[in-house]
Amino acid sequence: MSGEREAVARAARQLTDWAACCKLADIPAEVLARAATVLTDDLAAMIxxxxxxxxxxxxxxxxxxxxxxxATVLRGGAARVAKIDAAVANAVAANWLELDEGYRRTPCHAGxxxxxxxxxxxxxxxxxxxxxxxxxxxxxxxxTRIARGWKQRALNMQSHGRYAAIGAATATALLRRLDRETLFAAMSAAATLVNPSPRTHLVAGALVRxxxxxxGAWSGMMAVEWADLGIGGSTDALYDVYSDVLGGTAQPERLTEGLGQSWALLDGYTKLYACCQHLHATVEALLDLRPALIAAGPxxxxDSVEVATHALARPLMNVRPDTTLGAKFSLPHAVAAALVLGSGGAEAFAFDTLARPEIDALRxxxxxRPYETKLPPPNDRPARAEIRLRDGRVLSAECLSARGGADxxxxxxxxxxxxxxxxxxxxPAIAEVLAPIRALEPTALQRGWRQTVDAFAA
Known part of the structure; x- marks a missing residue:
């Protein structure tokens, strides 16, 4: 076991050393373009x-x-507050609609x-x-490499609690161009600041989620401040947390394989539907099927809807969600709203849908039931929906991989x-202001971010 611990420590150090030394010129244009898209997409979800x-x-x-x-609380207007308060305020908003981007190779919303x-x-x-x-x-x-670096013992924690502090700390330290020792100290400290983030809260709709x-944003920013003063985590922090405390199986090679050749951002997905991504294939199959349903009758x-789907989606079976979060993690609600409203967008999971009689009845x-075959990625989150009408007719549709991912x-x-x-x-000006950034125009990229915010928030 000590050999595995040492392998994790070496790989973690190699990963953060690489990040600290990687120059802008080392990043391919397509990766920078995807980063600009993720920036835009998550700003939209946040605002x-x-x-x-x-x-x-x-x-x-x-x-x-x-x-x-x-820094600005991004809700319209230009109200600025302390930077740590702005980060916290914007982070609360960023995942509220469930429309922020995500990482496809393992559950992780790195953006x-x-x-x-x-x-x-x-x-x-x-x-x-x-x-x-x-x-x-x-x-x-x-x-994302840390998220892939451990095989979880059980799917009992959401990734937000596992990784948010690490993402915030690493990003803050990298932007400030801190040396690689301080970056490692901040990242390793942030790894110890995880919260339990029980997945049961998602299905229950507990808004603390x-x-x-x-x-995580607060903890990560503070980890950088502390690291800059000499207060950091240990060399073994990742192993201590993700192996010893959380019981995961370390896969240290995933921390370093293909560094600088493969880029995690290119494996991300863009969300069309305002619910847990595990439900997207179900929603997509039903929206594709809905025209045939409407042609067949109201x-x-x-009479019934049966969904065959993957293991991550099957536990999401709250038939009477009482918060919008509960609806977004309810397969029955996603099914009923898609069929009644013909939508998987934010309106399908709004508060007023929770008590709509026709949606409640259909839920x-x-x-x-389980999808019969375990398929390899990217088809590892499939869904097949079968609608039985009261007159005995059956309508069915299947989606192996929802739109929005790299495939x-x-x-x-x-x-x-x-x-x-x-x-x-x-x-009103935000699309025009962000367009040259998404096009990687040099003048826009060289402009300070505060000036950019002023340009759309004035």
Whole structure:
């Protein structure tokens, strides 16, 4: 076991040393372009949650008590607060709608863990936008490699608690160009600041889950501050946490294989549907099937819906969610809303859908069973839906891999549409301001991020 511990320590050090030394010029243009897309996509999701009642109340409190004016609470307007408060406020909003991007090779929302702290720090320091993108690329690489570096003993923790602090700490240290010893000290300290993040809270709809990334943003930023003063984690921190405490099986080679040749950002996905990604194949299959259903008769004619799907989706069976989060992690609700409303967007999981009689009635008629064959990635999250009508007719559809991942990429217009729907009402100029960044135009990349925020928030 000591040999495995040492292998993890060596690999972790190699990973952070590589990130500290990697230059902007070492990152391929397609990876930087994907980083700009993730930045835009997550900004849309973040800003789009501004009118959710709990988010709006929290933002109001943060703005009211502001004594420092360093970084913007991204909800429309230009209210600046202390950078750590801005990171926390924006992190609460960023995953509220479940429309932030994600990483496909293992459960991990790396952009969510990296961006709130990174944006607040970059705005405070007016760091060049290309420096922000570099930090995003490299921190995304570090946190996803750590997420893949352990085979979990059980699926009892959500990734937000496992990795958010690491993402925030790594991004902040990289943006500030701290030396590799300080970067490692911050990352290793952040690894010890995980929270339990029980997955049962997702199905139950406990809204504290939506603040786990915010807790990680705070912890990660503080880990950098502490590391800069000589307070860091141990060489064995990753092994101590993910092997000894959480009981995972270490796979240290995953921390370093292909560094600089393979890029995790290219394995991310863009979300069309405002629910857990484990349900996306189910939603997509049903939306494809809905025209045939409507042609066959009204939704009230449905006798039952059976979904054959993968192991990550099958436990999500809350038939009476009482919060929007519960709805987003409810397979029965996702099924019923898709069929009744013809949508998998934010409106399908809004609070007013929870008590709609026709959605509630249909949720009760949804059952789930295992998908017969275990398929390799990217088809490892499939769904087959079978609708039985009261007159005996059967309609069925299948989706092996939902759109949005590297195997079925969405056009750039998808992110344009999300930005227009979610962010432009709050910031009318944001699409125009971000467009040259997404095109990697040199002038836009050299402009300070604070100036960029001023340009769309003025």
């Amino acid at each position: 789009g949650a501004r009118d959710e009642p709990e988010v709006a109340r929290f933002h109001a409190q943060v703005i009211h008590r502001a004594r420092h004016h360093e 969510l863990y990296v961006l709130p702290a990174l944006l607040a720090t970059a705005e405070t320091d007016d760091a060049p936008t290309d420096a922000l993108l570099r930090a995003l690329v490299l921190a995304y690489e570090v946190v 939506n603040v786990w990334p915010a807790q 939704v009230e004619a449905i 009760q008629r949804v059952t789930v 079925r990429p969405l056009p750039p217009s998808t992110v344009d549409d999300k930005l227009a729907q979610l962010a432009v009402p709050a910031y």
